Amino acid sequence: MASVKKFQVTFDCAQPERVALFWCQVLGYVVPSPPDPQGAWAACVDPAGVGPRLFFQRVPEGKTVKNRLHLDVRTATGLVGEERVKVLEAECARLIALGATRVRLLPADGEDEACLVMQDVEGNEFCLD
Numbered sequence: 299m300a301s302v303k304k305f306q307v308t309f310d311c312a313q314p315e316r317v318a319l320f321w322c323q324v325l326g327y328v329v330p331s332p333p334d335p336q337g338a339w340a341a342c343v344d345p346a347g348v349g350p351r352l353f354f355q356r357v358p359e360g361k362t363v364k365n366r367l368h369l370d371v372r373t374a375t376g377l378v379g380e381e382r383v384k385v386l387e388a389e390c391a392r393l394i395a396l397g398a399t400r401v402r403l404l405p406a407d408g409e410d411e412a413c414l415v416m417q418d419v420e421g422n423e424f425c426l427d
Contacts (some may be wrong), residue, residue: 306341306351307369310361311420314340314354320419321352323396324371361421370413370427378411386414386426393426 311317318340322328327342327349339355374385383403390400393416401415401423414426 304350306353307367308353308355309422310357310359311354311422312356312360313420314338314356317418317420317422318342318352318354320397321354324393324398324418325349325352327352365423368422369424371424373426374411375427379406382406383412386412389426390414390416 309317315337318329319342322342325342325344328345330341330343337356339353341354342352344350371389373389374382377385386403390398394400397419399417399421401417404410404413404415406412415423416426417423
C-alpha cells in the first residue's frame with residue numbers, strides 16, 4: 299500500500315501575488331515568509347499545516363479553456379435544501395467582494411446537493427460546495 303504524500307496545487311497565472319492573496323482570503327491561508335521578491339511566483343499555506351500548499355506561477359499565455367481540475371471550497375457541508383443555498387449565496391457574496399465572479403448555481407438534482415460555480419480573479423473555475 300502506498301503511503302500518503304503531501305502535495306501542493308499549482309496554478310498557472312499572470313499575476314501570482316494577486317491570485318495568491320485572493321485564495322488566502324477565500325481559505326484563511328497565509329503567505330509564507332519571506333515573500334518572493336521577483337514576483338514570478340507566490341504561494342499560500344494553511345496556517346495549521348493541514349491543507350495543501352497552493353503555488354501560483356507566472357506563465358506568458360492566458361487561460362483559454364475550462365479547467366480540467368478545480369477546487370471545491372467546502373462551505374455548506376452537511377446542509378441541504380434552502381438552508382444550503384442560503385449559506386452558499388452568503389459565501390458567494392463575500393467572494394464577489396474579493397474579486398470572484400459568479401458563474402451559475404447548480405441546483406440539487408435528487409442525487410447531488412446544490413453548489414455554486416465561480417471563477418477566481420483570473421478566471422479559474424472553482425465550486426462552493
